[in-house]
Amino acid sequence: MRVEAPPVLPGCDGEATGSGLNGQVPQSELCDLWDGHPPIRADAAVAFARMNEAYSARFGESICITDGYRSYAQQVAAKAAKPTLTATPGRSNHGWGLAVDICADGYAGERWDWLKAHGPEYGWDNPEWAREGGSGPYEPWHWEFTAAVAQIDDH
Template sequence: MDDAPAEPTTRYVVPGIDNLHVRMGSGTSYPVVGVLVPDARVVGIGAGDWLQITQGPLRGACVSSAYLTPDAPPEQPGTPCPRLEGRVTSDDQFANVRSGPSFGHPVVGRCQRHEAVSGSLVGQGPWIRTDRGYVNGGTLTFHTGDPTTINGRISERLLAPIPLHYNASGTFEPGYGPTTIRYLNDAALEALHLLQRSFRRRFGHYATIDLTYRSYAEQEFWFERFGSPRAADPGTSNHGYGLAIDFEERDVPWRFSWGAPANDWLLTHQAGFGFDNPYAATLQHGEDYHFNFVG
């Protein structure tokens, strides 16, 4: 019988050290992308003598298990990770910079595709304070210097499953149905929950979803079916990072079609939840149902 997948465990940085390096991979030869202070909480899965982080902005990065303990400290530190260095994940989108650490603060700038971003974690995250303002850590990658190398190759344990009641009711290839588990970047899912609660108050139901994270193989499937430009080249789609959502699409005019009340609502309120439809400027061309998480 195959061994069951390892379950994430909670650990804490041991007291009595200055800080603990967070690295791109499980070894001291990998670059440092952040530091954790003593008593900081870490959730992850063991990888030899290292722990791969599975929650928060540093998901995918690694810390040495030698400096971790299962014993919780009396109190959590105010700033568990005083320094982070990552890159904007998206290949063709941006990451919003806001004046404060929430979606309620206005957007004051943008970090462009794969741009280097450094700063400190606000509380337990996901917001990161930078010299330019606040960036949502869900828009950044910390465990590789080249985000394209993980597109479509992210382990499900580094993503978050969306509730089944958000799923569209239909069935379609390759193998989707109302009970098929979809996955998102965890910070994007937190934002989606906020959007869904507000959407349901307005319309009486959730904004139903067709597609979220796509593996590289699934990106190949859609590219073979539709080609460019409707389908992104495999390995370049924001779906491959768990940062894109396709709300339910139909072959006839539908609630998420251009000009429909539900689509108008999403376009009006998208920035307030950290999402962006890159085709919104046209209002007639492109994917009316496609929204990227940009923080």
């Protein structure tokens, strides 16, 4: 008899069709993470939660997140507040629910080393453009669900 493991995110099946527009992703495509953080796309959420399980086992606490999915209105507000650090509204991977921003303690020292080493195993990475010397602003806090971002970029 096979015993099913409990879902990594209760109420989230990890299925996403990719429907909607940037900043207008239907609620049915999104899943909440933990501690009341903004949701992200369901497939990205399950992968991030699996990564968080391993991170929590290592550090004794969850990955601290400051931001996730942004509606179009939230993207406009973010651009007004941080014009040099925020994508043009409608072009942000936050608007697809495929990006998170982590807290400052997560992109330094041992925690950063762990995320850089293990994030890609779960489909998450700090993109090349956001790295020191990359083509965009240096944003070590910005992480993306890489396979889904690549699919969007291919369209």
